[in-house]
Amino acid sequence: MKIAVLYGGTSGEREVSLSTGKGIIKALENKGHDVTAIDFSPEKLVEILELDVDLVFIGLHGKFGEDGKIQGLLDMLGIPYVGSGVLASALAMDKAKSKQIFSLNGLYTAQSEVYDVADSRQVDRVEEEIKKSFDLPFVIKPNQEGSTLGLTIVKEKEEIRQGIEKAAKSDSMILVEDYVQGKEVTVPVMGYKGKEQALPVIEIIPKNDYYDFDSKYKPGGSEHIVPAKVDVQLTAQLQQDAVLAHQLLGCDVYSRVDFIINEKQEPMILEVNTLPGMTPTSLFPDSAQEIGLSYDDLIQKFVELSHKD
Template sequence: MKIAVLYGGTSGEREVSLSTGKGIIKALENKGHDVTPIDFSPEKMEEVLNLDVDLVFIGLHGRFGEDGKIQGLLDMLGIPYVGSGVLASALAMDKAKSKQIFSLNGLHTAKSEVFDVTDQHQFSMIEDKIKRTFTLPFVIKPNQEGSTLGLTIVKKEQDIRQAIETAAHSDSMILVEDYVKGREVTVPVMGYKGKEQALPVIEIIPKNDYYDFDSKYKPGGSEHIVPAKLSDKLTAQLQQDSILAHQLLGCDVYSRVDFIINENEEPIILEVNTLPGMTPTSLFPDSAQAIGLSYDDLIQKFVELS
């Protein structure tokens, strides 16, 4: 097939997307496809507008890639693409909205509140409200950003203001939520709509305090245990919750669902990634490997599902 790969982009996750794109391009070429690589930028829109391909494989992360905007453009152009559509992408990217949907449907989420940070004069008021509402430690992060960019685990009251400013650099809305201590796990989901399957659960053991940008993308930054050493009951619940979360948002083809298992052995859902990393150190390919699916076969499977 003639397949265009959109990668790179202009978000804070550009470096990761460059690596994801390279992996996808190589895998598609290995499978005999005719590949057109595009390092995407909204300023070079004509590259997308003039595409003559059978399918677009989106290897972008974060803004203008994972948030539904590029999907809307491709829909208008009538070009099919791999992965979730506009609404599912936008909902998954908006952490506050997706959490509302999860909790309404019986999935455990951390207590949270969202604040508008477009007006800096409101920062003191927001700081006071956070102090009244949350007990230390808690997390302050951009509402729509990936790869833990702009995230702070606030352990002291005097750090709240700085954490608000850091998160506000990345987004006009920030999310404050209880810090849940526990084991970090993630579950890849793939399949036709209504027939999705969960892949083996992965436990992530970061070398830093939490699974931050360096832990995710630097070689040796974290250890992945696949399948995670959990009871059969907890494994089944995580896989079931992942498929439910994927379906509740209306995701398509594939996604990856992140959880923390708290001290009571309850899975607390964090978010759904509609375009999870596909770099050589990424989680989804690791989990696929555990069921005998090579990286190239996994990419080909996404093409077939699409």
């Protein structure tokens, strides 16, 4: 097939996307596809408008890639692509909206509140509201951003202001939520719509205090245990919840669902990643490996799942 791979992009996750893109390109070439590689930028949309390919494989992360915008453009051009469509992408990227959907459908989520910080003059008021509404420790992060960029775990009240300002650099809306102590796990999901299956659960042991950017992407930044050391019943619950979350948002082909298992051994959903990392150190390929699916075979499987006819 003639496949264009969009990677790079302009978000804070550009470096990760460059690595993801290289992996996808190599895998597709190994499988015999004719690959066009595009380091995507909104300023160079003509490259997309002039595409003559059978399929687009989106290897972008963050804004203008994972949020439904590029998907909308490809829809208008009538070019099929791998992964979730406009609405599912936008919902998954909007943490507050997706948490509402999860909560309404019986999935456990941390108590949270969203605040508009577009007007810097409102920061004082927002800071006071957060102080009244949340007990330490809690998390402040951009409502729409990935890879834990702009995230602060607030342990002292003096850190609130700084946390707001840091998150506000990435988004005009910030999300504040209770900090949940526990085991971090993630569950890859893949399959045709309505027939999705969860892959083995992965336990993440970060070298830092939490699973931050360095833990995710630097070699040796975290340890991945596949399958996770959780009992059979909890494993089944995590996999069931992951597939449900994927379906509730209307995701397509693949996603990765992040959880924290709290002290009561309850899986609390954090978010759904519609374009999870596909770098050499990424979680999804690690899980696929456990069921005998090599990196190249995994990428090929996504291509096959993208055929809607």
